[in-house]
Amino acid sequence: MKLVLLILLLFVPLLVRADEPRYTESFTSPNGKYVFRSKPNIQGDKNWILIEKDTKKVLYEFDESFGYFTVLVSNDGKNLVAIDDYSIRKSEDDPEVLRFFVDGKEVKAYKLSEVLETPQRVKQTVSHFLWIKKPFPLTISDSKLAFTTYEQSNFVFNINTGEILKKEKETSPKPN
Numbered sequence: 001m002k003l004v005l006l007i008l009l010l011f012v013p014l015l016v017r018a019d020e021p022r023y024t025e026s027f028t029s030p031n032g033k034y035v036f037r038s039k040p041n042i043q044g045d046k047n048w049i050l051i052e053k054d055t056k057k058v059l060y061e062f063d064e065s066f067g068y069f070t071v072l073v074s075n076d077g078k079n080l081v082a083i084d085d086y087s088i089r090k091s092e093d094d095p096e097v098l099r100f101f102v103d104g105k106e107v108k109a110y111k112l113s114e115v116l117e118t119p120q121r122v123k124q125t126v127s128h129f130l131w132i133k134k135p136f137p138l139t140i141s142d143s144k145l146a147f148t149t150y151e152q153s154n155f156v157f158n159i160n161t162g163e164i165l166k167k168e169k170e171t172s173p174k175p176n
Helices: 002-015
Strands: 026-028 034-040 046-052 057-062 070-073 079-083 096-102 105-111 132-134 144-149 153-158 164-169
Touching: 026 070, 034 070
Parallel strands: none
Antiparallel strands: 026 034, 034 046, 046 057, 070 079, 079 096, 096 105, 132 144, 144 153, 153 164
16 A cells, blocks of 8 residues: 555656646637647648638748747637747746737737836746736637736737737725
8 A cells, every 4th residue: 555655656746737838739719710720840840820721721821839829819810819828938038928910920019028017027937927817718809809917907909900909007996
């Protein structure tokens, strides 16, 4: 019995991957008509493509990897929003954490310091950091993306331009 317990104690940490970076191979539009997925190439690097599912037509192709991002695909396949919401990079390096694409071309990008007043105010773990608090899952609604950061800042972005439509600090209710 002691041997079984010892073996379990030795192997359980190998099975638990709570703080490992995530990697996603594909993202689908809410209506299911478009899929943004990785495509292994000959050199082993991953290209990413946006495909119209019914026709199998490739609409856009990207030479970079988006597997560590959350990528939102609009229902018309025209817009992509790439959010580095579970970043494996160091927050001190001020990485790009939010990127907007229209028709396969990047129209706007934001660094961590552009969405957080204090970039050190992230939820830090051993392997990654988080800077978006809610809502989850993130979604596009009426050509807008909305979320709240760990600094309690509420953002609303226009997905066609990447411009900030609204930024306000959440306030705590005042005691009576």
